[in-house]
Amino acid sequence: MAHTINKPLVGISSCVLGEKVRYDGGHKRSAFVTDSLADFVRFVPACPEMGIGMPVPRPTIHIREIDEQQRLTDSRDANLDHTDKMQAFFSARLPQLSKLDGYVLAAKSPSCGMERIKVYSDKGELLHRKGQGLFVQLLKQQFPDLPMEEDGRLNDEGLRESFITRLFAYHDFRQQVTEQLSTGALVGFHSQYKMLVMAYNPQAYQALGRLVAGAKGQEEVTARQYLTLMMHALSKPTNRRKHTNVLMHFQGYFKKQLDKADKQELSEQIDKYRRGYLPLMAPVTLLRHHLKNHPNSYLQQQRYLQPYPEALGLRG
Ligand code: SF4
CATH class of the missing domain: 1.10.238 (Recoverin; domain 1)
Structure with missing residues (x-):
C-alpha cells in the first residue's frame, strides 16, 4: 500500500535525540527513536530550557504551586521564576508547532515530562507527583489531539x-x-x-x-x-x-x-x-x-x- 509521500513531522525533546542539553550536561538518547523511527519521520528537536536561555550545565528547576498557579522555578529559589519565559518561548514556536504530527517527550522533566512530575509548594515541600512539565501543559492546551509519548513509555510494545x-x-x-x-x-x-x-x-x-x-x-x-x-x-x-x-x-x-x-x-x-x-x-x-x-x-x-x-x- 502506498504511504503518504511526506514523512510526518515529529517534535522531540532534544535530549531524547542524544543531544547533551540536560541540566547535568548529559542526554537521554532513545535507541528506538534514533535507530528506527528516525528513518520514517522528520524530527523537529527543541530543548525548551535552553530555548529560554538556560545554560548547560544549569541549576535544577521544578514546578511549584504558588497562589493556585503552577510556576516553573529554580528548585532552591522560588523567586527565580521561568514561567513567563517558557510561555513566550512556546508562543514564538507556535507556527512551527502547529505543523507537527506528533511529539516525543523526555520523561521526568519539569519542562518536558508528560506525567508523574513532582509538584512542590511555594516553600519547596513536595505536594504530589501528578504534575506535567510546563512545556507539555502548553502543548496539550493548544493541541489536545496531537499524539504525544514519552521516551521511556516507548519501550512498552x-x-x-x-x-x-x-x-x-x-x-x-x-x-x-x-x-x-x-x-x-x-x-x-x-x-x-x-x-x-x-x-x-x-x-x-x-x-x-x-x-x-x-x-x-x-x-x-x-x-x-x-x-x-x-x-x-x-x-x-x-x-x-x-x-x-x-x-x-x-x-x-x-x-x-x-x-x-x-x-x-x-x-x-x-x-x-x-x-x-x-x-x-x-x-x-x-x-x-x-x-x-x-x-x-x-x-x-x-x-x-x-x-x-x-x-x-x-x-x-
Ligand atoms: S527534558 Fe526537555 S528541557 Fe530537559 S534537557 Fe531534555 S529537552 Fe531540554
Missing part, C-alpha cells in the same frame, strides 16, 4: 504501537481531510480507517461512522470531533482478541473466493495468532496475498493492512 499508529493516522488526516476539507474527504478517510479503528475500539468505530454520516453542511466541526474521537480511540493499546475480530472480518470477505485449502490455511493462521503462536504480521501477510489474487478495493484501501511503515517491525 503496546504503548509504542499505539503512538506510532496515531502519529501516522494524524499525519494522514491532516493531508487527506484538514487540507482539503469536504464531506467526500471525510468519508474517504473514514473508509480507509474503519478496520484499524475497529481493531482498537469497536464502539468508537461505530460512533465515527455516525459522525461522518451527519457531516454534510458542518464539515469543519465534524472533522474536529472526528479527529478527537479517533485519537482517543487509538490511544489505548489494543490486544489479540480485538485484532482477531478484525482478521475474521477480512476473512468473511473471502468466503466465496478462496478454495477449501486456502480457507483452512487462513483460519489456522488467525487461530495461531489468537493463541499467541504467530505474530500479527503472519495472517496480515496472508490476507494481503489473497487480496492480490482476489482484488477488492474496499479491503485493499484499509490502513489496517499497513498503518505505518512495515520496516518499523512493530507487528513482527
